[in-house]
Amino acid sequence: MVERFLSQTTFTSQEDFIKNLKINVPENFNFGYDVVDAWAAEQPDKNALLWTNDQGECHQYSFADMKRYTDMTASYFQSLGIGRGDMVMLILKRRFEFWFSIIALHKLGATVIPATHLLTKKDIVYRCNAADIKMIVAAGESVILQHIKDALPACPSVEQLVSVGPEVPEGFQNFHKGIENAAPFTRPKHANTNDDISLMYFTSGTTGEPKMVAHDFTYPLGHIVTGSFWHNLDENSLHLTIADTGWGKAVWGKLYGQWIAGANIFVYDHEKFTPGDILQKIHDYHVTSLCAPPTIFRFLIHEDLTKYDLSSLKYCTIAGEALNPAVFDTFKKLTGIKLMEGFGQTETTLTVATMPWMEPKPGSMGLPNPQYDVDLIDHEGRSVEAGEQGQIVIRTNNGKPLGLFKEYYRDAERTHEAWHDGIYYTGDVAWKDEDGYLWFVGRADDVIKSSGYRIGPFEVESALMTHPAVVECAITGVPDEIRGQVVKATIVLSKDYKIRAGEELIKELQNHVKKTTAPYKYPRVIEFVDELPKTISGKIRRVEIRNNDEK
Numbered sequence: 001m002v003e004r005f006l007s008q009t010t011f012t013s014q015e016d017f018i019k020n021l022k023i024n025v026p027e028n029f030n031f032g033y034d035v036v037d038a039w040a041a042e043q044p045d046k047n048a049l050l051w052t053n054d055q056g057e058c059h060q061y062s063f064a065d066m067k068r069y070t071d072m073t074a075s076y077f078q079s080l081g082i083g084r085g086d087m088v089m090l091i092l093k094r095r096f097e098f099w100f101s102i103i104a105l106h107k108l109g110a111t112v113i114p115a116t117h118l119l120t121k122k123d124i125v126y127r128c129n130a131a132d133i134k135m136i137v138a139a140g141e142s143v144i145l146q147h148i149k150d151a152l153p154a155c156p157s158v159e160q161l162v163s164v165g166p167e168v169p170e171g172f173q174n175f176h177k178g179i180e181n182a183a184p185f186t187r188p189k190h191a192n193t194n195d196d197i198s199l200m201y202f203t204s205g206t207t208g209e210p211k212m213v214a215h216d217f218t219y220p221l222g223h224i225v226t227g228s229f230w231h232n233l234d235e236n237s238l239h240l241t242i243a244d245t246g247w248g249k250a251v252w253g254k255l256y257g258q259w260i261a262g263a264n265i266f267v268y269d270h271e272k273f274t275p276g277d278i279l280q281k282i283h284d285y286h287v288t289s290l291c292a293p294p295t296i297f298r299f300l301i302h303e304d305l306t307k308y309d310l311s312s313l314k315y316c317t318i319a320g321e322a323l324n325p326a327v328f329d330t331f332k333k334l335t336g337i338k339l340m341e342g343f344g345q346t347e348t349t350l351t352v353a354t355m356p357w358m359e360p361k362p363g364s365m366g367l368p369n370p371q372y373d374v375d376l377i378d379h380e381g382r383s384v385e386a387g388e389q390g391q392i393v394i395r396t397n398n399g400k401p402l403g404l405f406k407e408y409y410r411d412a413e414r415t416h417e418a419w420h421d422g423i424y425y426t427g428d429v430a431w432k433d434e435d436g437y438l439w440f441v442g443r444a445d446d447v448i449k450s451s452g453y454r455i456g457p458f459e460v461e462s463a464l465m466t467h468p469a470v471v472e473c474a475i476t477g478v479p480d481e482i483r484g485q486v487v488k489a490t491i492v493l494s495k496d497y498k499i500r501a502g503e504e505l506i507k508e509l510q511n512h513v514k515k516t517t518a519p520y521k522y523p524r525v526i527e528f529v530d531e532l533p534k535t536i537s538g539k540i541r542r543v544e545i546r547n548n549d550e551k
């Protein structure tokens with residue numbers, strides 16, 4: 001399949017990749033017809049989705065199954081009045097109905113808005129009105145369904161509510177009955193152009209109010225690099241990305257690039273994350289490839305890995321937050337696998353990455369994906385030299401690169417703020433070494449200014465992580481009259497060290513940082529906590545710690 005979109009499909013070096021990566025974009029591309037149905041026509045029995053849950057249910061769907069179910073779902077949604085350009089919110093956790101629904105909506109030319117089940121009434125009202133949502137399809141659980149019901153009177157655009165079960169309360173349509181009774185599907189004459197909006201995300205809100213990131217119908221092709229090269233997938237792969245479907249990472253790792261590569265997507269629909277369960281699934285189902293944010297690996301390395309047969313696992317990737325070198329080293333020692341880091345945003349596809357032909361430098365994100373013209377620039381807009389910090393930007397003078405978002409929907413001001421004069425500003429700061437590898441410093445807002453120094457949280461966090469007492473930590477700035485800000489560490493201690501929480505351990509950790517990195521960066525303030533504030537995608541919310549300290 002991938003050869004349909006690439007003129008060259010294997011690369012041996014970054015030079016080869018930069019020179020020869022060319023992605024062909026067909027006219028009126030539609031992932032539903034051009035990838036899912038195309039596989040179903042060519043290799044109907046090919047494995048597409050291996051879905052399991054906490055209750056031991058398990059189902060392997062082939063591409064023929066996916067075509068059949070997505071056609072049934074598309075026909076059913078049509079009968080509910082959904083067509084080209086309609087906004088549909090999916091709150092489906094990791095239910096298999098997510099895959100039926102998103103592909104069905106692509107086939108209809110509708111706009112899909114995946115969202116998290118942790119939304120409350122207020123969040124739902126905000127989203128429905130911000131995007132004029134016409135239909136909500138939700139997992140049939142009382143909490144979510146109740147919030148949706150409570151929100152409804154304040155959401156005039158919403159016409160249909162659908163539950164995939166088990167609960168289907170009054171006011172909701174029954175998804176499964178609906179698809180079973182649906183008429184044969186007739187493909188719309190003109191489902192979409194490449195420029196229509198296919199997908200929108202409210203970003204995870206790590207820093208502030210969520211924004212609506214709008215992608216066009218070509219966006220899946222932007223993820224060819226994610227699936228075929230960064231994840232290193234082919235037709236024999238069974239790939240697991242740990243992400244809820246309400247987060248952009250789900251289409252990065254559980255859909256587009258994976259199916260274009262012909263991989264079988266593994267989904268584990270669990271209620272609560274337990275590292276042991278994930279390892280057990282890898283063992284039981286022979287998962288070959290795993291992608292997860294660093295937070296997952298930080299917990300995996302504290303498990304007894306010898307209890308599981310992980311020999312099927314050949315390749316692991318990380319993104320979403322910076323990877324502390326200590327975690328890279330421990331994971332490699334335990335499994336022999338090098339964690340291959342990537343960087344990107346809901347607004348982009350993979351932007352910087354460690355590719356299979358590269359030797360990873362632990363703690364570095366890797367090299368720019370040639371699909372994007374990536375640069376680091378200073379406050380005056382000048383490209384910085386090797387070794388200097390700058391904001392990661394994507395130059396767009398030659399037009400919008402494949403994979404970059406269209407806009408923040410209905411928010412020209414925020415779009416302009418982030419993207420003007422031919423430059424898209426990621427809001428992230430990094431530096432580049434002599435080999436061109438990029439090293440993450442922090443989100444521009446998280447960088448600490450103390451006594452004239454600019455201190456990136458990641459480096460100090462990584463220094464602390466090399467001490468056995470530290471499981472996780474967050475570095476933030478606390479206001480200080482003399483220095484402007486001082487460095488504060490909020491730390492989750494490992495089991496063995498919890499009883500030692502106190503002055504002596506604080507001194508020990510401070511000395512440890514002074515020895516590991518430039519001494520001026522050491523945390524003058526240290527607080528021990530049981531857990532760090534995080535987003536649903538597992539990212540540390542430094543902004544929350546900062547706000548609490550400023551109160």
Ligand code: ATP
Pocket residue numbers: 203204205206207208209210211248249318319320321322323341342343344345346347365426427428440442443539
């Ligand atoms: P919001 O925009 O609502 O604050 P968010 O930025 O966390 O939320 P995402 O788009 O999911 O939402 O995350 C993208 C961000 O994640 C990047 O801008 C960057 O800050 C961080 N990130 C992603 N990959 C890496 C990485 N490899 N190293 C460091 N940070 C990363």
Ligand code: MG
Pocket residue numbers: 203345
């Ligand atoms: Mg962001």
